[in-house]
Amino acid sequence: MTTVLVVDDQFLIRAGLAGLLRxxxxxxxxxxxxxxxxxxxxxxxxTPEVILMDIRMPGMNGIEATERILAQAADPTPRILVLTTFDLDEYVYGALRAGACGFLLKDSGPERLLAAVAAVGGGDALFAPSITRRLVEAYARQTASEQPIALEALTRREREVLKLIARGLSNLEIADRLYISEATVKTHFNRTMTKLDLGSRAQAVVVAYESGLVTPGG
Incomplete structure (x- = not known):
C-alpha cells in the first residue's frame, strides 16, 4: 500500500486528485x-511515501515546502512529485533542485497520474526526457553566465554516465551505449551522486547542465 499526501490550494483539483487516488x-x-x-x-x-505537491500556492509555495519536508523527514524520506500547469514553469526547476523526484502536468489523464504515483513510490524518477531537456535548457540559457560547477572529482566514465543521464537516457540505454552492464551504470551513478552530494537523479541532470558538461541544444 502506497501512502500519499495531496497538496493543492484549489479545492476542486485537490478533491479530484484525492478521489481518484482513493x-x-x-x-x-x-x-x-x-x-x-x-x-x-x-x-x-x-509520514507519506509520496507527496503530490502543487507549486504555486499562497503563503509558502511548493518549493519551500519541499525543502522543509525533506529537511525534517527521517529515512526513508517521502518522494515528492511536483504538480504544475505548465511544462516549462520556472518554478519546477527550483523544485527539482529542492529534491523533488519528478513533475507531472495537471492536465495529465488519470492513468498517467496513477502510473506516476506508482513509479515514484517505487523509487523511480518521473521525467519525460523531452520535457526535462526543455525545462533545464530553458533555465540554463538564463544562467549561462554563472560560475560553472566543477566536476574534477568524477572519473571519465562517471562523466560519461552523467552526461547520458542528462540527455534523458535510462540506465539500460546507457549500458547499451557504453557497452557495460546496467549494474555498472548504477555503480558509476551512485558514486557520482556521493561525490557531488546529490539527492536525486533530477539534481544530477541539473548539475550536468549547470556545470557545462551538457549544453542546451547540444
Whole structure:
C-alpha cells in the first residue's frame, strides 16, 4: 500500500486528485493540504511515501515546502512529485533542485497520474526526457553566465554516465551505449551522486547542465 499526501490550494483539483487516488487499488490517501505550511505539518504527522505537491500556492509555495519536508523527514524520506500547469514553469526547476523526484502536468489523464504515483513510490524518477531537456535548457540559457560547477572529482566514465543521464537516457540505454552492464551504470551513478552530494537523479541532470558538461541544444 502506497501512502500519499495531496497538496493543492484549489479545492476542486485537490478533491479530484484525492478521489481518484482513493479509488485506485494499492493507494491510501493519508491527508490533503491546501498550502505549503499545512503540507509540512501533515507530512511530519502522516509520514507519506509520496507527496503530490502543487507549486504555486499562497503563503509558502511548493518549493519551500519541499525543502522543509525533506529537511525534517527521517529515512526513508517521502518522494515528492511536483504538480504544475505548465511544462516549462520556472518554478519546477527550483523544485527539482529542492529534491523533488519528478513533475507531472495537471492536465495529465488519470492513468498517467496513477502510473506516476506508482513509479515514484517505487523509487523511480518521473521525467519525460523531452520535457526535462526543455525545462533545464530553458533555465540554463538564463544562467549561462554563472560560475560553472566543477566536476574534477568524477572519473571519465562517471562523466560519461552523467552526461547520458542528462540527455534523458535510462540506465539500460546507457549500458547499451557504453557497452557495460546496467549494474555498472548504477555503480558509476551512485558514486557520482556521493561525490557531488546529490539527492536525486533530477539534481544530477541539473548539475550536468549547470556545470557545462551538457549544453542546451547540444
Amino acid at each position: 479509488a485506485a487499488p494499492g493507494i491510501e490517501v493519508v491527508g490533503e493540504a491546501c498550502d505549503g505550511a499545512e503540507a509540512v505539518a501533515l507530512a511530519a504527522e502522516t
